Amino acid sequence: MSRADSSPTLPSPALPSYDQAATLVARYAAELRRARPASERVELGKASGRVLARPLCADRDQPPFPRSTRDGFACRAVEASKHKFLNVAGSSHAGQAPAGQLPKGAAWEIMTGAPVPAGADAIVMVEHVETVEQQVRLLPPRTLKAGENVVLQGAQAHEGDELLLAGTAIHAAQIALAATCGYATLEVFVRPRVAILTTGDELVPIESSPGPGQIRNSNAPMLAALVSAAGAEPWILPTAADTAEALDAALAEALKADLLLISGGVSAGKFDLVEPALARIGARFHFTGVRIQPGKPLVFGDLPRSHPGNNQNQNGPKCCFFGHPGNPVSTAVTFLLFAAPIVAALAGSLEHGPRFVLARLAADTDKHGKPGLTRFLPASCTFGSTDGQLPEVELVPWQGSGDLAALARSNCFLVVPEEAHALQAGAIVRILLT
Numbered sequence: 001m002s003r004a005d006s007s008p009t010l011p012s013p014a015l016p017s018y019d020q021a022a023t024l025v026a027r028y029a030a031e032l033r034r035a036r037p038a039s040e041r042v043e044l045g046k047a048s049g050r051v052l053a054r055p056l057c058a059d060r061d062q063p064p065f066p067r068s069t070r071d072g073f074a075c076r077a078v079e080a081s082k083h084k085f086l087n088v089a090g091s092s093h094a095g096q097a098p099a100g101q102l103p104k105g106a107a108w109e110i111m112t113g114a115p116v117p118a119g120a121d122a123i124v125m126v127e128h129v130e131t132v133e134q135q136v137r138l139l140p141p142r143t144l145k146a147g148e149n150v151v152l153q154g155a156q157a158h159e160g161d162e163l164l165l166a167g168t169a170i171h172a173a174q175i176a177l178a179a180t181c182g183y184a185t186l187e188v189f190v191r192p193r194v195a196i197l198t199t200g201d202e203l204v205p206i207e208s209s210p211g212p213g214q215i216r217n218s219n220a221p222m223l224a225a226l227v228s229a230a231g232a233e234p235w236i237l238p239t240a241a242d243t244a245e246a247l248d249a250a251l252a253e254a255l256k257a258d259l260l261l262i263s264g265g266v267s268a269g270k271f272d273l274v275e276p277a278l279a280r281i282g283a284r285f286h287f288t289g290v291r292i293q294p295g296k297p298l299v300f301g302d303l304p305r306s307h308p309g310n311n312q313n314q315n316g317p318k319c320c321f322f323g324h325p326g327n328p329v330s331t332a333v334t335f336l337l338f339a340a341p342i343v344a345a346l347a348g349s350l351e352h353g354p355r356f357v358l359a360r361l362a363a364d365t366d367k368h369g370k371p372g373l374t375r376f377l378p379a380s381c382t383f384g385s386t387d388g389q390l391p392e393v394e395l396v397p398w399q400g401s402g403d404l405a406a407l408a409r410s411n412c413f414l415v416v417p418e419e420a421h422a423l424q425a426g427a428i429v430r431i432l433l434t
């Protein structure tokens with residue numbers, strides 16, 4: 001088995017900070033976003049997780065008629081506020097066509113969702129009236145203002161309005177809006193195909209009983225889940241052994257993808273052969289490490305898709321790649337921080353970057369972090385605060401970047417800035433949402 005020939009354009013050793021690397025990736029994602037992906041039509045019920053390829057427009061006014069938001073009586077607010085009895089001239093419930101003109105000095109019984117009769121300008125709630133036979137009056141001392149409990153026709157949208165932009169990610173609310181506007185199908189962007197190439201002589205498939213020194217390949221299914229959640233189609237390639245030949249063959253196949261995620265083989269060890277293999281097929285490296293922990297050896301670059309060899313067209317179509325360090329926590333963090341924004345851009349989504357929010361730290365952190373590295377530590381955040389306080393976050397005890405159980409018990413990562421050696425209980429901190 002040959003070791004890689006490390007002669008081609010290997011990267012410079014100066015490592016960017018987290019912010020520098022994130023800015024570089026964001027710029028790259030913005031470039032990718034200019035090339036619109038192809039689109040396809042899907043049934044509305046299958047559109048969750050996809051991205052709109054065309055704006056979604058209102059097919060009629062929303063609401064389509066002045067709509068009552070309460071059960072009660074439609075009336076003129078000025079008349080009702082005099083507390084005199086009003087004749088109940090009729091009744092409407094949701095689903096009925098709009099009633100005619102409301103006679104002067106009258107009220108109209110109405111249910112939530114029903115059209116408000118012309119001439120009425122407010123709804124008095126059923127709980128706020130006194131009823132005597134066919135007459136009602138607003139109970140003093142309450143008064144009623146024009147517009148109360150009525151949503152005017154077109155208040156939410158007018159026919160033809162663009163309600164959602166192309167590039168909007170589709171979830172439950174967007175599906176409901178599409179349904180209300182009469183879209184039984186939606187035009188969505190074709191999902192990018194993301195190749196997942198795990199490398200390592202130690203890896204065996206899930207079904208296998210690992211032999212001495214072997215472990216199961218958990219990064220392939222984890223990356224596949226992350227890729228799906230980010231809006232792309234995962235394509236798991238066979239695991240490549242730690243040899244130049246195996247990597248060359250696997251990379252040649254992987255180039256058919258829109259994005260390539262490689263796991264393992266990017267650290268400084270004797271069997272970390274991924275970077276030289278990428279360099280052999282003409283890789284351009286944007287960075288080959290970031291000042292973060294875990295995940296410092298992360299590699300980002302792109303490859304020409306043209307036939308490998310010396311006469312590659314550097315301006316031709318590119319396949320960008322990430323080389324993720326193989327330890328599972330490193331793989332997960334570097335995907336969320338850097339690969340997810342590229343997946344989103346390739347998917348045509350307008351959503352940007354990783355999601356950070358502020359939280360309050362429950363307990364002091366240890367002082368063992370390496371200076372000069374931004375740390376992303378598995379943590380657990382409680383979001384259900386009802387007292388107006390920030391969510392509270394605490395570290396999940398972990399044994400380093402191989403600790404999958406800690407990762408699986410976490411729901412975010414605590415960000416420890418590179419200048420901070422430790423953080424104190426009560427501090428307002430940033431967390432990365434997973």
Ligand code: AMP
Pocket residue numbers: 198199200202203215216217218219220263264265266267269272324325326327328402
């Ligand atoms: P590497 O980045 O190739 O040096 O891998 C570092 C460590 O990560 C390995 O020693 C394994 O323990 C672990 N590892 C690498 N690849 C995987 C994988 N696909 N699934 C689970 N663990 C992995």
Ligand code: MG
Pocket residue numbers: 199200201242264265271326
């Ligand atoms: Mg390895």
